Amino acid sequence: MATSIDVSDVHIYYGDFKAVEGVNMTVKARSVTAFIGPSGCGKSTFLRTLNRMHEVIPGARVEGKIMLQGTDMYAPEVDPVAVRRQVGMVFQRPNPFPTMSIYDNVLAGNRLNSKRMSKSEADDIVEKSLRGANLWNEVKDRLNRPGMGLSGGQQQRLCIARAIAVEPQVLLMDEPCSALDPISTAAIEDLIHELKTTYTIVIVTHNMQQAARVSDETGFFNLKAAGQPGHLVEFNSTKKMFTNPDNEATEAYISGRFG
Amino acid sequence: MTSTVDAPPDASPPEIPELEGKTTVGDRVFRALAVAAGSLIMIALAAVFIFLAIEGAPGFTADEQHYDGKGSFIGLVVPLVFGTTYAAVLALLIAVPFAIGIALFVSHYAPRRVAKPLGFVIDLLAAVPSVVFGLWGGLALGPYIRPLHEWLHNTLGFLPFFDGQPSATGRTLLTASIVLAIMILPIITALCREIFSQTPTLHEEAALALGATRWEMIRYAVFPYARSGMVSAIMLGLGRALGETMAVAMVLSSSPIIVLDIITSDNPRTIAAHIAQNYKETTPEKVAVLIACGLVLFAFTFGVNALARWIVGRGERKQAA
Numbered sequence: 122m123a124t125s126i127d128v129s130d131v132h133i134y135y136g137d138f139k140a141v142e143g144v145n146m147t148v149k150a151r152s153v154t155a156f157i158g159p160s161g162c163g164k165s166t167f168l169r170t171l172n173r174m175h176e177v178i179p180g181a182r183v184e185g186k187i188m189l190q191g192t193d194m195y196a197p198e199v200d201p202v203a204v205r206r207q208v209g210m211v212f213q214r215p216n217p218f219p220t221m222s223i224y225d226n227v228l229a230g231n232r233l234n235s236k237r238m239s240k241s242e243a244d245d246i247v248e249k250s251l252r253g254a255n256l257w258n259e260v261k262d263r264l265n266r267p268g269m270g271l272s273g274g275q276q277q278r279l280c281i282a283r284a285i286a287v288e289p290q291v292l293l294m295d296e297p298c299s300a301l302d303p304i305s306t307a308a309i310e311d312l313i314h315e316l317k318t319t320y321t322i323v324i325v326t327h328n329m330q331q332a333a334r335v336s337d338e339t340g341f342f343n344l345k346a347a348g349q350p351g352h353l354v355e356f357n358s359t360k361k362m363f364t365n366p367d368n369e370a371t372e373a374y375i376s377g378r379f380g
Numbered sequence: 381m382t383s384t385v386d387a388p389p390d391a392s393p394p395e396i397p398e399l400e401g402k403t404t405v406g407d408r409v410f411r412a413l414a415v416a417a418g419s420l421i422m423i424a425l426a427a428v429f430i431f432l433a434i435e436g437a438p439g440f441t442a443d444e445q446h447y448d449g450k451g452s453f454i455g456l457v458v459p460l461v462f463g464t465t466y467a468a469v470l471a472l473l474i475a476v477p478f479a480i481g482i483a484l485f486v487s488h489y490a491p492r493r494v495a496k497p498l499g500f501v502i503d504l505l506a507a508v509p510s511v512v513f514g515l516w517g518g519l520a521l522g523p524y525i526r527p528l529h530e531w532l533h534n535t536l537g538f539l540p541f542f543d544g545q546p547s548a549t550g551r552t553l554l555t556a557s558i559v560l561a562i563m564i565l566p567i568i569t570a571l572c573r574e575i576f577s578q579t580p581t582l583h584e585e586a587a588l589a590l591g592a593t594r595w596e597m598i599r600y601a602v603f604p605y606a607r608s609g610m611v612s613a614i615m616l617g618l619g620r621a622l623g624e625t626m627a628v629a630m631v632l633s634s635s636p637i638i639v640l641d642i643i644t645s646d647n648p649r650t651i652a653a654h655i656a657q658n659y660k661e662t663t664p665e666k667v668a669v670l671i672a673c674g675l676v677l678f679a680f681t682f683g684v685n686a687l688a689r690w691i692v693g694r695g696e697r698k699q700a701a
Contacts, residue, residue, distance in 0.1 A: 203591070210589035287590065
């Protein structure tokens, strides 16, 4: 059920401002791809173009091709809603729906489009997704309590459960651990390792150790100068990026000699 | 912390820096102004209540002839309360769907260059004096929607609301309710719009990223967030509709009766309209009766607003839990 993503010559704009230019890459199926780079280099912006969440911001637009299962997801006949069902997303801050129970939060995506399902079907999806997100044992006795009552790390795993409940092809994670403590972070990283057997995962992180720990391939984004668009400097296997990168700027950034 | 605990007891305490700053004059003046403004509103409210209670007290037990042939104060005021509530609720039924629709359009659907002017125009509606609305309702809108009255009678005549003979003038409770609805539309719209646009982006994006359409996103993220605010907006609209005088007084030929029919020429009267239409007949007893009616209206709107506060508060407590 996982698929690769082919990105060719993508330029991203906020109104007249060009935020990211000229990105080409192939995100491999059933692997973890990490994006690293300084703040404002466009890595989160680029991530959001992979499920057409970028265009939610007024004035934002994208040029170029992003192929998902052999279709350009930016082709005029493609419905962004359909793209987002295939490409799930986990955000920087955990965002369970505040008025919903844990149970309803997990099923939120499945209930869209007024899909009908039996109680037992729903129960199965909830259990499977919560198990998938390593949260089942912690919450199985209080599924009807509000999702906001969980700790930050649990909320983030609840959001992951909600994202995988609809069985997407790809899972995008935008700095999923930046609001979490180290123990919750470790739990999420373990989870990412498990999830990549089923899903294609793309993760943005500020933490280079995290990129080194969880990802198979890494892309380094950078700005040429302040006010200039961000661009993809290097895209390589994580091992190569962290030991012997092709580009000097990558090495400078990774070894902390950045500036 | 630990170092201070472990410190030997004979060690001289470190010098404590001056913490008590002097309150500045500006602070004190502002505080006095704020307290005065806050108290004034309470005093005004209490004064109104006391006036109504003292002046209206004789009106509860006046001579039978002062109750418009209804025999007693209860006999008069119950139909009036009914008329007030009925007209206000009808106005709400008409206004609320429009208000929420407009607010959503402005906050979530319209392109920004359309949304701004539209919001401005809606706010302008609130600036139209109610006399003008009353005049327009009675002279223009009533005759104009007479066909609607007949259509309602012919197609939905089996309902108790539409079974009577449609009025020939169109000056009916239906017309009055539509005018009332237009008058309360701006406040409900403005408040809803404000609340809708404050929905956290995080929740909206949570829904969108799951593959929600715009309407599904609004159901998942916007409405749950805005629910208590919507209730208070609606209740404020209701409060305004309950107390509105001119629209009803000028549109309707009414009498203190209880009828469900909203398209005939026999229409229930609201308290405010009753007072407006009778205060010219100034015998002291009559005035006392009218003031007593006003007291009932005061208590009634007060109760509605208190209920709204309670509902909003309950919603907030629930979210906090």
